Amino acid sequence: MAVSPPSTMLSTIQSRDIPFQGSANARSPLTMTHADRELTEQLNDDVRRKYVKDKKLGEGTYAVVSLGYLKTDPSVFVAIKKIKVNAEYKDGLTMDAIREVKYLQELSHPNIIALHDVFSSKDQTLNLVLEYLPRGDLEMLIKDGNIQYGAADVKAWMGMLARGVWFCHENFVLHRDIKPNNLLIASDGEVKLADFGLARSFADPYLNMTHQVITRWYRPPELLYGARQYSGAVDVWSMGMVFAELLIRVPFVAGNSDLDQISKICEAFGTPTDDNWPGVSKLPNYFPPDRAHIIPLQGRDFFVRQFPTAGPVGADLLMSMCALDPRKRSTARQILSHSWWSTEPKPTKKEDLPKKAGGTKKMGDDMGRRVGQVDDGLFKNAARQLHF
Amino acid sequence: MAANYWVSTQRRHWLFSREGLVDVREKLREKDKLSHTQFPLPDQRLLNIYFNQQLTKLGKRMSTRQQALATAQVYIKRFYTKNEIRHTNPYLVLSTAFYLACKMEECPQHIRFVVGEARGLWPGKSDVRITKRPVDFITSDVAKLGECEFALISEMNSQLIVHHPYRTLSELQPELSLTSDEVALAWSVINDHYLTDLPLLYPPHVIAVMAIIIAVVFKPSQTSFHGSGPPPLAGAMRDGAGMNILAALGEKGASGPPPRIQKLVGWIAESEVDIKAVIECTQELVSLYEVWEQYSEKTCKELIGRVVKSKNLDK
Numbered sequence: 102m103a104v105s106p107p108s109t110m111l112s113t114i115q116s117r118d119i120p121f122q123g124s125a126n127a128r129s130p131l132t133m134t135h136a137d138r139e140l141t142e143q144l145n146d147d148v149r150r151k152y153v154k155d156k157k158l159g160e161g162t163y164a165v166v167s168l169g170y171l172k173t174d175p176s177v178f179v180a181i182k183k184i185k186v187n188a189e190y191k192d193g194l195t196m197d198a199i200r201e202v203k204y205l206q207e208l209s210h211p212n213i214i215a216l217h218d219v220f221s222s223k224d225q226t227l228n229l230v231l232e233y234l235p236r237g238d239l240e241m242l243i244k245d246g247n248i249q250y251g252a253a254d255v256k257a258w259m260g261m262l263a264r265g266v267w268f269c270h271e272n273f274v275l276h277r278d279i280k281p282n283n284l285l286i287a288s289d290g291e292v293k294l295a296d297f298g299l300a301r302s303f304a305d306p307y308l309n310m311t312h313q314v315i316t317r318w319y320r321p322p323e324l325l326y327g328a329r330q331y332s333g334a335v336d337v338w339s340m341g342m343v344f345a346e347l348l349i350r351v352p353f354v355a356g357n358s359d360l361d362q363i364s365k366i367c368e369a370f371g372t373p374t375d376d377n378w379p380g381v382s383k384l385p386n387y388f389p390p391d392r393a394h395i396i397p398l399q400g401r402d403f404f405v406r407q408f409p410t411a412g413p414v415g416a417d418l419l420m421s422m423c424a425l426d427p428r429k430r431s432t433a434r435q436i437l438s439h440s441w442w443s444t445e446p447k448p449t450k451k452e453d454l455p456k457k458a459g460g461t462k463k464m465g466d467d468m469g470r471r472v473g474q475v476d477d478g479l480f481k482n483a484a485r486q487l488h489f
Numbered sequence: 490m491a492a493n494y495w496v497s498t499q500r501r502h503w504l505f506s507r508e509g510l511v512d513v514r515e516k517l518r519e520k521d522k523l524s525h526t527q528f529p530l531p532d533q534r535l536l537n538i539y540f541n542q543q544l545t546k547l548g549k550r551m552s553t554r555q556q557a558l559a560t561a562q563v564y565i566k567r568f569y570t571k572n573e574i575r576h577t578n579p580y581l582v583l584s585t586a587f588y589l590a591c592k593m594e595e596c597p598q599h600i601r602f603v604v605g606e607a608r609g610l611w612p613g614k615s616d617v618r619i620t621k622r623p624v625d626f627i628t629s630d631v632a633k634l635g636e637c638e639f640a641l642i643s644e645m646n647s648q649l650i651v652h653h654p655y656r657t658l659s660e661l662q663p664e665l666s667l668t669s670d671e672v673a674l675a676w677s678v679i680n681d682h683y684l685t686d687l688p689l690l691y692p693p694h695v696i697a698v699m700a701i702i703i704a705v706v707f708k709p710s711q712t713s714f715h716g717s718g719p720p721p722l723a724g725a726m727r728d729g730a731g732m733n734i735l736a737a738l739g740e741k742g743a744s745g746p747p748p749r750i751q752k753l754v755g756w757i758a759e760s761e762v763d764i765k766a767v768i769e770c771t772q773e774l775v776s777l778y779e780v781w782e783q784y785s786e787k788t789c790k791e792l793i794g795r796v797v798k799s800k801n802l803d804k
Contacts, residue, residue, distance in 0.1 A: 145643070192599075192600050192631075192635070193588065193589075193592075193600045193634065193635045193638050194592075194635075194638060194639070194642070196592060196597060199589075199592050199593065199649070202642075202647045202649065203593060203649045203650055204650075206498055206647055206648050206649065206650070207493075207496075207497055207498060207650050209496070219646070219647040221639070221643055227639075227642070227647075272493055301595055302595070304595070310595070
């Protein structure tokens with residue numbers, strides 16, 4: 102992979118065309134600059150020329166995503182994500198862009214979107230050449246009433262998600278924005294974890310991290326309570342929420358503010374107290390519940406009743422992902438060794454999974470969106486229906 | 490640290506052989522022999538000491554993590570394997586590497602703040618007599634740093650994650666029951682290895698093991714580390730006694746050294762660490778401490794200032 106800045110900007114770090122005083126320098130410093138540049142620019146051009154940019158797939162505040170294909174083989178498609186750089190580099194590259202490049206360069210796994218190349222274009226922007234995932238995302242499937250799917254399909258999707266998340270955690274990376282519209286679908290049906298704009302490495306012990314991550318409906322209680330030190334358990338909660346949403350086809354806990362999110366979580370799973378979650382009252386944004394309204398922790402029956410499609414074993418897995426206390430929540434590894442995967446029905450083969458046409462525009466929009474955002478309009482109605 | 494070192498871009502793309510590194514630098518020199526003649530610069534390691542000290546100053550003013558400074562130093566090394574230092578404004582490269590490394594190590598600093606601090610730290614005005622015009626090493630235009638960030642990322646092929654030996658050190662502390670003094674000493678040896686080419690030549694675990702050996706074997710009375718001169722370790726390492734022990738590392742079941750060291754030797758023999766590499770790293774560090782004696786901040790500052798001013802690289 103190679104990226105090279107266009108020559109216009111090189112003056113900052115390269116010599117200017119001002120002859121050195123008193124020297125008999127026949128070559129201007131600028132020529133030398135070009136000589137030096139040649140190789141890297143050449144490499145960058147080679148990369149850029151490998152691909153042909155086609156139509157725009159989507160656009161967001163952060164990036165424009167276009168369809169592209171290999172020049173040598175037009176049947177091989179890619180998605181080219183062009184990162185919008187702040188006007189005149191005012192504030193440097195955003196953390197989103199930095200994180201995305203940083204992690205995708207290192208992580209390679211069938212359930213994580215692949216970064217094929219990076220190059221810079223003439224207008225001084227970074228272009229990420231990403232795997233092309235034409236079948237939209239899980240959100241589209243969930244919301245499309247014309248699509249029927251069952252337990253075996255959910256098991257297949259969840260299995261792919263769990264493997265992707267496990268791989269991130271195994272490599273000490275937290276994704277921090279798992280939700281259905283970040284789970285893109287490849288042409289062969291494989292689910293891929295995308296959008297690493299909020300990802301970061303596990304922090305060293307005692308080092309604080311921000312709690313302002315993960316789209317609200319998928320955000321775990323410890324983050325809502327303002328925890329600054331947390332683990333892979335935050336992603337596991339989000340996975341649990343995706344799992345629940347796949348089963349009931351509406352977001353399971355959809356608060357319309359952070360406070361509302363907490364109260365909806367309490368209603369759904371029980372009120373966090375020092376008894377069921379030792380130490381929770383010490384978290385910065387914790388507030389003691391009204392004694393009259395303490396809801397006891399939900400047991401297995403609740404999950405079995407609420408999510409009949411999953412079957413008792415599936416409900417057990419879901420429950421382990423939705424433990425309020427992050428220390429009691431399953432890890433990605435434990436999830437993968439759960440007995441649900443080997444219980445009937447077997448997961449659907451990825452080629453046979455339900456699919457939907459017209460996913461490309463969705464991919465474009467998904468990838469261009471700023472992280473941590475949800476298209477508010479989309480779920481408005483769904484949220485209103487949800488009062489339990 | 491994130492992701493797995495063995496499949497990392499660091500191991501796949503940024504690990505050089507000694508010959509490879511010499512070759513890369515020789516090619517840079519070949520391309521512009523004239524500049525090399527006109528603008529002599531001190532030994533690379535002395536320059537590194539200067540860069541390191543400047544970065545530390547910059548970092549101190551903004552209370553940054555050690556790891557970000559380490560990452561910045563690796564970025565600078567990588568950048569200068571592809572770019573002739575005499576064509577750059579090292580102060581801008583330093584500030585940018587610092588700014589980017591802070592973002593990478595999750596302790597971001599605002600670009601304006603970095604530029605402001607860098608300007609305060611490196612005022613160019615004292616050199617008016619050379620150029621007959623007052624100039625700053627870093628302009629107040631933050632966009633310059635933004636542009637340079639883009640160039641830095643590009644030159645590093647967007648491969649930004651750097652694995653450091655610090656973590657290996659922390660992991661091995663309980664296993665080898667290292668005392669806190671030994672850990673502190675090994676830690677500062679790791680800090681010092683950024684002054685050499687070692688981060689481009691060896692994987693981080695080899696460096697960590699080397700640092701532990703030095704800490705345990707040489708165990709110099711630890712006074713204040715990092716003054717202006719080479720650390721006291723230099724003397725301890727030069728007197729040779731320790732080198733014999735090192736030599737014994739290669740032979741299994743060496744007898745003679747005290748039990749504490751024997752235990753370490755035993756552990757290393759059983760581990761699959763490349764002992765030859767560890768010894769080479771140790772030697773590299775010994776020669777660093779020798780070169781250190783010639784270090785003069787003033788010389789480095791003047792020579793770099795001359796390059797930047799004469800070629801108008803500060804624009």
